[in-house]
Amino acid sequence: MLVTHILKKTGSYAQASYAIQDTPDMVVKHYGRFLLQDKVALAAQVLNKVWEASQARHGPEHAPVLFERLSS
Numbered sequence: 001m002l003v004t005h006i007l008k009k010t011g012s013y014a015q016a017s018y019a020i021q022d023t024p025d026m027v028v029k030h031y032g033r034f035l036l037q038d039k040v041a042l043a044a045q046v047l048n049k050v051w052e053a054s055q056a057r058h059g060p061e062h063a064p065v066l067f068e069r070l071s072s
Helices: 002-010 013-020 024-058 060-071
Strands: none
């Protein structure tokens, strides 16, 4: 339970391995399936924060331009 909690909060195999004093490879092997679906959610959270910060700095009218630059 500790490893899955750390994986879900941090997304880091290394951090989870430190908690149980094992290697990141062993965490990936035994607990990797628990993080797979959460990786997309973690990435979405990061992108949402970047998007919100961009809109706060440049205004919402510039958001489509920023998206086009990222996608090209």
